[in-house]
Amino acid sequence: MRKKITLKQIARELDVSVSTVSKALSGSKEISEDTTQKIQAFAKLYNYRPNNIALSLKNRKTKTIGILIPEIVHHFFSTVIRGIELIANRRGYNVIVGLSNESFSKEIINMEMLANGSIDGFILSISKETLLKQDYHHFNATINQGIPIVMFDRVVNEVNCDKVIVDDFNGSVKAVKKLIENNCKNIALITTMDYVSVGRLRTQGYIEALEEHKIFADSNLILKIDDSLDVENHLEVLENEIERFFKTNNTIDGVFAVNELYAVTAMKVARKLGLSIPEDIQVIGFTDGVLSKHATPSLTTVSQHGQKMGEQAANLLIDRLEAIDSESDQYIVNDNPKHDFIKIVIETELIERESTK
Amino acid sequence: MRKKITLKQIARELDVSVSTVSKALSGSKEISEDTTQKIQAFAKLYNYRPNNIALSLKNRKTKTIGILIPEIVHHFFSTVIRGIELIANRRGYNVIVGLSNESFSKEIINMEMLANGSIDGFILSISKETLLKQDYHHFNATINQGIPIVMFDRVVNEVNCDKVIVDDFNGSVKAVKKLIENNCKNIALITTMDYVSVGRLRTQGYIEALEEHKIFADSNLILKIDDSLDVENHLEVLENEIERFFKTNNTIDGVFAVNELYAVTAMKVARKLGLSIPEDIQVIGFTDGVLSKHATPSLTTVSQHGQKMGEQAANLLIDRLEAIDSESDQYIVNDNPKHDFIKIVIETELIERESTK
DNA sequence: TTTCAACACGAAAACGTTTTCGCTAAGAAT
DNA sequence: ATTCTTAGCGAAAACGTTTTCGTGTTGAAA
Structure with missing residues (x-):
């Protein structure tokens, strides 16, 4: 068991000082060529690598990004992670992942666990x-400690930081317009309760598109699913709700759903009711995941470009980190709260597949 | 901007020494009640939290687990992460994620990046x-550095470490037996090339089940997909291969596929060819993910219990880490290479849904 | 010969902890 | 009055780095 070798050990073996070793390894010309050669050879032989923790302590930065998401078994979030990891790695950062599991307290615990250096x-x-409680003190607290935050997707105005979001509103508009152009006359919306911001925006987009085309937004055509219940494990509930919805509104010929699951379930129910897709009823979902792609018929969706969101978020964060870095050398700035925060909006894309004409 | 406060600052403010502060905060009875009170109050006021990095350096352990997986946008792997994170958090560990992206060199780079403390x-x-190259030196190297490894799912005999695997062989046997019991006479296998161990084991299970029932394992009924090509983005290729396969073997009345995607694609093709499921042809897949659950008809699958694998792996690793910890106090052991490594086998479970009778 | 720069290296501080060991003063024991 | 405990605290080392600031030696310039 060859434990990792340290500067001190190299120094002792070669009978020089730690500082000499450090300098030799970094190629400082303060050290003679002879000694440098000798030290570098020895270091290579023993596969010396500087201890990251020691470096972190010294430099007071860890080169690690903390990701905090509600759920990881989720296509969208995992694509975002992939994007973050890609950029982080490329720019020399590691990525540490915490899961809030949609819980306020776990979110706080995780933040504090990671915010201590x-x-x-x-x-x-x-x-x-957290969105329900509208309690965002922990975010502001960590920002005040000097730890920058970049929020993505589910963001909130109450916190002053960089943000990366998808254009939920226009994404919905696009989708619903598509249905209108495809001659749908009675377009239904299947959405969630309003407290998650993205749900609200998508609903607004739906209404906007209809109004632009002078179509009356009939509230009977909007189905709000209570997603506080665990839909994933009680599919029947979802199916029954949708089935009842379809039966009481049997003129529906277009459906826009705010997520994949609602959309494919709608397709399933429609088929069960003897409707064929896209002839009798056309369906579009939000969030382009594996379900949309592999459903039969495959689902037309509004793609969120999760990976791109992750990449942008990572770049934003690292840019800011390195800006702070160089700032600390300078005169003022430190107490300037007027760093202007950036909000990046990722354009959605309508991916047309078999569920629309 | 209130930066985090340190022991030293507290000490200076309260005009005591750093050691006194440290002891007072840990409740040492070396310190008088008065001073302890005063220090604790002050610390609380300023929300003191010990710096993790400093602790890591001092204790020579980080309380962080490195996860290294080929891909994160993948239902199985994300469930495993969820399991790891659950246990890790519960036992006071953090989780840092690296993605190899199925690449040998990225795997090595990531390992080295994390193995430095x-x-x-x-x-x-x-x-x-890596499996193709059969080059496992980096695993053995890090183990030799004293960093324990737990492998899951895709494991390999050449590396001596704890392992958590799913019983691929028996899982397949179970599945194929189910098809036999359900009266399938010509059961096809859709699998991958052999080099990924799990694929091979699943194929063997298929053959075993047939032989047990004295059924000739017709090699024409085995379709091997070359998954070096990016199937996810070239679905047509996959569909065409399967279609050709079905057409040349039109007696097939049962399909066992080694993953979800192959299974649902098989269903799609079958339906296209006018076969109804499960009446004309029954299908079972391996890996229970979101596709299986939400496909129509929903897919009978062999569940791998990814989350449980993650939990077991995390427990195994942390147990070993803490065992090493207590060992270091003791006399011998250190150079004992005969730590017996544990291999945990997770039982699969056949989840019956609509794609079988 | 004296002075000075350049060269090659070492000592020490710093990052934030914990812990061991000493030290001082006060009270108890002799 | 002297010695011994003990309570209460501080100094310093250690974890592994990097970096600043010496310092001694050498050869050249004066």
Whole structure:
């Protein structure tokens, strides 16, 4: 068991000082060529690598990004992670992942666990419970400690930080317009309760598109699913709700759903009711995941470009971290609260598949 | 901007020494009640939290686990992460994630990046390229450095470490037996090339089940997909292969596929060919993910219990880490290479849905 | 010969902890 | 009055780095 070798050990073996070893390894010309050669050879032989923790302590930065998301078994969130990881790695950062599991307290615990020196900054998406409670003190607290945050997807105006969001509103508009152009006359919306911001925006987009085309937004055509119940494990509930909805509104010939699951379930129910897709009823979902792609018929969706969101978020955070870095050398700035925060909006894309004409 | 406060600052403010502060905060009875009170109150007021990095350096352990997986946008792997994170958090550990992206070199780079003090141990699943190359020196190297590894799912005999696997062989046997019991006479297998161990084991299970029932394992009924090509983005290729396969073997009345995607694609093709499921042809897949659950008809699958695998792996790793910890106090052991490594086998479960009778 | 720069290296501080060991003063024991 | 405990605290080392600031030696310039 060859434990990792340290500067001190190299120094002792070669009978020089630690400082000499450090300098030799970094190629400082303060050290003679002879000694440098000798030290570098020895270091290579023993596969010396500087201890990251020691470096972190010395430099007071960890080169690690903390990701805090509600859920990881979720296509969208995992694509975002992939994007973050890609950029982080490329720019020399590691990625540490915490899951809030949609819980307020776990979100706080996780933040505090990581905010004690383990990470340089956060990239996060707010948990449902936090959004419900509207309690954002922990975010502001960590920002005040000098730890920057970048929020993505589920963001909130109450916190002053960089943000990366998808254009939920226009994405919905696009989708619903598509249905209108495809000659749908009675377009239904299947959505969630309003407290998660993205749900609200998507609903507004739906209404906007209809109004632009002078179509009356009939509230009977809007189905709000209570997603506080665990839909994933009680599919029947969802199916029954949708079935009842379809039966009481049997003129529906177009459906826009705010997520994949609602959309494919709608297709399933429609088929069960003897409707064929897209002939009798056309369906579009939000969030382009594996379900949309592999459903039969495959589902037309509004793609959120999760990976791109992750990449942008990572770049934003790292840019800011490195800006702070160089700032600390300078004169004022430190107490300037007027860093202007950036909000990046990712354009959605309508991916047309078999569920629309 | 209130930066985090340190022991030193508290000491200076309260005009005591750093050691006194440290002891007072840990409740040492070396310090008088008065001073303890005063210090604790002050610390609380300023929300003192010990710096993790400093602790890591001092204790020579980070309380972080490195996860190294081929891909994160993947239902199985994300469930495993969820399991790891659950246990890790519960036992006071953090989780840092690296993605190999199925590449040998990225696997190595990521390992080295983390092995320099950032983590206490690894939980990993081997990349395809590494399995192809059969080059495992980096695993053995990090183990030799004293960093324990737990491998899951894609494991390999050449590396001596704890392992958590699913019983691929028996899982397949179970599935195929089910098809036999359901009266399938010509059961096809859709699998991958052999080099990924799990694929091979699943194929063997298929053959075993047939032989047990004295059924000739007709090699024409085995379709091997070359998954070096990016199937996810070239679905047509997959569909065409399967279609050709079905057409040349039109007696097939049962299909066992080694993953979800192959299974649902098989269903799609079958339906296209006018076969109804499960009446004309029954289908079972391996890996219970979101596709299986939400496909129409929903897919009978062999569940791998990814989350449980993650939990077991995390417990295994942390147990070993803490065992090492207490060992270091003791006399011998250190150079004992005969730590017996544990291999946990998770039982699969056949989840019956609509794609079988 | 004296002075000075350049060269090659070492000592020490710093990052934030914890812990061991000493030290001082006060009260108890002799 | 002297010695011994003990309570209460501080100094310093250690974890592994990097970096600043010496310092001694050498050869050249004066």
